[in-house]
Amino acid sequence: MSSRNELRRARADAFASALRDGINARGVTLAWLQENLRLRGNTVSMATLSYWRSGARRPEGAQSMAALGDIESLLGLTAGALTGLLGSTKRTGPLGPNQFPIDEAALEQMVKDAFAALGTPYPDTSREVTTHSVTDVDADGNVSHCITRSVVQSTVGTVTAIPFLELSPGVSTPAPVLSAVSGGRISARYSHPSGEVHGALFELEAPLTAPGTAVIEWSVGFPPGYPPTQETGHAVARQCRELMVWTRFHPDALPDWVEEKIETPTGIRLAPLSLAGRTSVHQVRRAFGPGAIELRWGYGERADQPG
Structure with a gap:
């Protein structure tokens, strides 16, 4: 039976492969992807995108998962095509208060x-x-x-x-x-x-x-x-x-x-x-x-x- 680390590695490899395929099919560069993410308010470094594409690292945390939603859109992929390959992250990220947004x-x-x-x-x-x-x-x-x-x-x-x-x-x-x-x-x-x-x-x-x-x-x-x-x-x-x-x-x-x-x-x-x-x-x-x-x-x- 696969260990937890082996399962994590397999998920990272599947994610990296899907990301590479999506980039190649769209015919774009990492620089293009980074710039279009920036225009949508998602600042992701070239190094991070390169790590994701190679499989050296996997996205973690709410901020990275939000960026992946935009990457799926930019590459013309179906929603969840990339995020669905990662499994759950261990971090919720800062939540802040839960409050009715209008003072009425x-x-x-x-x-x-x-x-x-x-x-x-x-x-x-x-x-x-x-x-x-x-x-x-x-x-x-x-x-x-x-x-x-x-x-x-x-x-x-x-x-x-x-x-x-x-x-x-x-x-x-x-x-x-x-x-x-x-x-x-x-x-x-x-x-x-x-x-x-x-x-x-x-x-x-x-x-x-x-x-x-x-x-x-x-x-x-x-x-x-x-x-x-x-x-x-x-x-x-x-x-x-x-x-x-x-x-x-x-x-x-x-x-x-x-x-x-x-x-x-x-x-x-x-x-x-x-x-x-x-x-x-x-x-x-x-x-x-x-x-x-x-x-x-x-x-x-x-x-x-x-x-």
Whole structure:
């Protein structure tokens, strides 16, 4: 029977071989891979990438696992094609506090109701290690679709499903269409009577035992009758190694003004942003959370808005 070290070596060899095959099939260099990882906020040294490719070292820790999710994407590999070859890392990484990201007690109670209805404990025992959320804005200037890819990690015990919620504080809406794209399926849905909280339970493809990670992807669509929306964002209850919110505007609906809203337990910060000749805005925060990153936009003269 193989020893633990032999099993670890076999996994490292399989990972290195898959990484080499992916790089060769894509026809790219390690320098190209490093630069594109940097653009996504994942700083990995050339030496580390070389070690991974040769099998001299294997990725360890949440930060490296987050980078692997981007490597899979950059090389055109299926989610988990590389991470699935490693087995569990022994490190969870720094977790930080688990805290409701928005300072609204009534809204938090609605979220607790949603968790209870979905049959999952509150607060959630998983965390988002890295998350990229991409929102498309239609020709009328309103949110039309959002897709999110996340490296999630179990922080304690075993996680089989993760709840995802859409919040519209103070605004009652019909239920948006939450769909699983990859990494699992939607096993339950819930809408709060207020219409301000809607959610779905994302059942993972396989149970996730701490400190293991998985890559998942889900989308949000908006049905007829949904209020026109000119803001988007993403909130996390624990510190996220990297959170990116990318908002892509229709070329016929470029806004006249754009504003960033960052909400954390220490307060709210508003700041004007500029498209600067582009058709999109990306907001990136590292070691962010608990908190929320939002983007607001509009047309015509900027009207005063409460924070």
